[in-house]
Amino acid sequence: MTNKKQDKILDFSLLTRLSFYVKPYKWVFIGVFLAVVLLAALSSAVPYLTQYVVDNNIAKQDAEGFLFFVVIMLGLLLAQTFFQLFFIYYAGWLGQNVVKDIRVKLFNHMLKFKMKYYDNSSVGVLITRAVTDMERIADIFGEGLFMIFRDVLTMIVVSGVMIFMNWKLSLIVFALLPLVLVATRIFQKYMKRAFEEVRTEISNLNSFVQERVTGMKILQLFTREDTEYKKFKTINNRHKKGWLKTVWYNSIFFPIAELSSSITIGLVVWYGGLNAVLDNTVSQGDLIAFIMFIPMLFRPLRQIADKFNTLQMGMVAANRVFKVLDTTSQITDTGTQEVSVFNGNIAFKKVHFSYVEDEEVLKGISFNVKAGETIAIVGATGAGKSTIINLLNRFYEINKGTITIDNIDIKQLTLGSLRAKIAVVLQDVFLFADTILNNITLNNPDITEAQVQQAAKDIGIHEFIMSLPEGYHYNVKERGAMLSSGQRQLISFLRAYVTNPSILVLDEATSSVDSYSEQLIQNATDKITKGRTSIVIAHRLATIKKADKIIVMDAGEIVEEGTHQELLKKQGGYYKNLYEVQFMQTAEV
Known part of the structure; x- marks a missing residue:
């Protein structure tokens, strides 16, 4: 045929x-x-x-x-x-x-x-x-x-x-x-x-x-x-x-x-x-x-x-x-509720998910994040940390369970309304072949250059941008090739900040930056996470220690929860072992 x-x-x-x-x-x-x-x-x-x-x-x-x-x-x-x-x-x-x-x-x-x-x-x-x-x-x-x-x-x-x-x-x-x-x-x-x-x-x-x-x-x-x-x-x-x-x-x-x-x-x-x-x-x-x-x-x-x-x-x-x-591979945007701002209460309830059928990445996880709280998620590679962020933004559909924000199932929210109030800073930063200003605003007419400059001053990176040949109008070329990895990360951080998000997500955002850039980001993190619900997929010790709660994952399951000090007190605990093997080496350096 x-x-x-x-x-x-x-x-x-x-x-x-x-x-x-x-x-x-x-x-x-x-x-x-x-x-x-x-x-x-x-x-x-x-x-x-x-x-x-x-x-x-x-x-x-x-x-x-x-x-x-x-x-x-x-x-x-x-x-x-x-x-x-x-x-x-x-x-x-x-x-x-x-x-x-x-x-x-x-x-x-x-x-x-x-x-x-x-x-x-x-x-x-x-x-x-x-x-x-x-x-x-x-x-x-x-x-x-x-x-x-x-x-x-x-x-x-x-x-x-x-x-x-x-x-x-x-x-x-x-x-x-x-x-x-x-x-x-x-x-x-x-x-x-x-x-x-x-x-x-x-x-x-x-x-x-x-x-x-x-x-x-x-x-x-x-x-x-x-x-x-x-x-x-x-x-x-x-x-x-x-x-x-x-x-x-x-x-x-x-x-x-x-x-x-x-x-x-x-x-x-x-x-x-x-x-x-x-x-x-x-x-x-x-x-x-x-x-x-x-x-x-x-x-x-x-x-x-x-x-x-x-x-x-x-x-x-x-x-x-x-x-x-004819390919029907869109997320079904059947939500009817528009929300201008979130308080930031997040709940995962028995969430199951798999990228490939019958190969679960998340195996019925449940956790809560209170409004204004900063939580860190730690675990080995492949534990399911980044998947949680993808599901929160509805880049993928869950197999079973529910995800709610302020007691509203995210499927009841329009995709635009949901994603507009969640800002994500990824480890692998993507910049377009355009000016720094356009990479920050993504050509959003509601964000002015004055607002961008003020935001940059707030988080301490205005001087770095002004040191470039054309300042905010400097063209970073394809994928930001004219900037270092740390500089690209700072631009990505400012991009998230200017949207004034209700929920902030940092996906190993400081894992590939130099110590100077990391200090700038840490200072900015302290400022913008204050009073704002934040989820940090943790890599650096300083971020984890300041978190209100740490969620420890292994093979798609939550194995431990608690503060930094509480988890260190658990003899033979997963986090304590992870800390001693990995994070103490960082502290010594």
């Missing part, structure tokens, strides 16, 4: 779906359609008039009539040029506007995907869908569908005029058409398969290059250049082979089409010439008109095959884009 579907010349269900995006531009569509009809009608006018002029004006030496028809043909050529210009421009205009609308819808759809979708998806493939595949969809209108319709209509009109003029010569022409039609059908079928392969290899190539460029530092640190070079050569070679298949099919088909056209012209000249000499049943005008008509009949047929390549590439791309659009 899959192969049959792939071998279809036209997927009408897909074209019907695309037509939905054409509706806002229906008058342009109608205009282009009418231009196609007029171009098809005008295409046969010049050869037909040529036949008339040769037989009735040139043969009879009628100079006045000859000049009259020359003027008419000139007018037809000018009209044909005008409608051709209109057709090409507005067909392309329509395609670009349709693609603009689909691309906006796709990006908006992708913005709402669950984190799990991105965990399992290649960034390079998604970029291909949003950029390269979109251009192929535009070609459906600009170079595919309308062009094919124009050529088919031209062939129908030309065939009708030929039969009207001389049915015997027409039979000679039509006798060779089945050969080209069969060749065209076979060509289209194999080209469709070839383009499926090409699109797959382009996605693989984009994904590979994007990941390697992003991770170039790791490749060079571990001297993996030669290995990655060989992998790239393999992927690039598969991409080349995919394209060479299309080149091979083209190199077979187009010479056959040209040869058929040349043979047909030769047969028409031979048969028509004999009849013109022997019994005068074919006129000189007929011969000249048919010599003009044959390329107009065979060339569109060849062009149709070529445009079908474009159309099929566009349809393959559209299928891939619509597959992403």
Whole structure:
């Protein structure tokens, strides 16, 4: 069934779906359609008039009539040029506007995907869908569908005029058409398969290059250049082979089409010439008109095959884009309650969660955080600490249990309302290729530069920012490459602070910073956590010691709870052992 579907010349269900995006531009569509009809009608006018002029004006030496028809043909050529210009421009205009609308819808759809979708998806493939595949969809209108319709209509009109003029010569022409039609059908079928392969290899190539460029530092640190070079050569070679298949099919088909056209012209000249000499049943005008008509009949047929390549590439791309659009991987935002501010009472009640089915990461954990309280969560890697933060923000849906804030189930809150009042500072800071100011405000018009500067002064990092070449307008480049890891962390901390969150989350926010930056963050932490509910996924000793409560996790379960001093008093306790092994070493340093 899959192969049959792939071998279809036209997927009408897909074209019907695309037509939905054409509706806002229906008058342009109608205009282009009418231009196609007029171009098809005008295409046969010049050869037909040529036949008339040769037989009735040139043969009879009628100079006045000859000049009259020359003027008419000139007018037809000018009209044909005008409608051709209109057709090409507005067909392309329509395609670009349709693609603009689909691309906006796709990006908006992708913005709402669950984190799990991105965990399992290649960034390079998604970029291909949003950029390269979109251009192929535009070609459906600009170079595919309308062009094919124009050529088919031209062939129908030309065939009708030929039969009207001389049915015997027409039979000679039509006798060779089945050969080209069969060749065209076979060509289209194999080209469709070839383009499926090409699109797959382009996605693989984009994904590979994007990941390697992003991770170039790791490749060079571990001297993996030669290995990655060989992998790239393999992927690039598969991409080349995919394209060479299309080149091979083209190199077979187009010479056959040209040869058929040349043979047909030769047969028409031979048969028509004999009849013109022997019994005068074919006129000189007929011969000249048919010599003009044959390329107009065979060339569109060849062009149709070529445009079908474009159309099929566009349809393959559209299928891939619509597959992403049809993906239902969004968090269900069915909440109806809007909350302007939280008091900050958080409760996890018997929460179970797994990233992979039947592999639980959290195994029925329960804990409470009182408003204004600072709690620290500690445990070995993989214990489930960061998962708690992800679930609090509803990046993932829990399997069982409930999570409440101020006694409201977070599923009853709108996602925007929930996330707007929770600020998270991650260990791995992501900065955009933009100014420091825009990375802090994320282009939120409600946050002014004056507010950002005041917030920076409050937490003691204003001087650091002003020491940069352009201060708050310094462009940090892609992923914040112009800043150190500690500086990036400070920017991330300020980004969270300016939103004035009800709940603050620090996910190992000081684990990769220098001692100076850590001191700045510790001072800022003391300021902004005061009177505000805070959850700290702990790494540094100072943060843990100041927490109102420490939750100790192991393998998805809470094994201990208490203050720093209370937990140290538990002989053989998990936290005491963790402290002695890890944190006391930090204290000694």
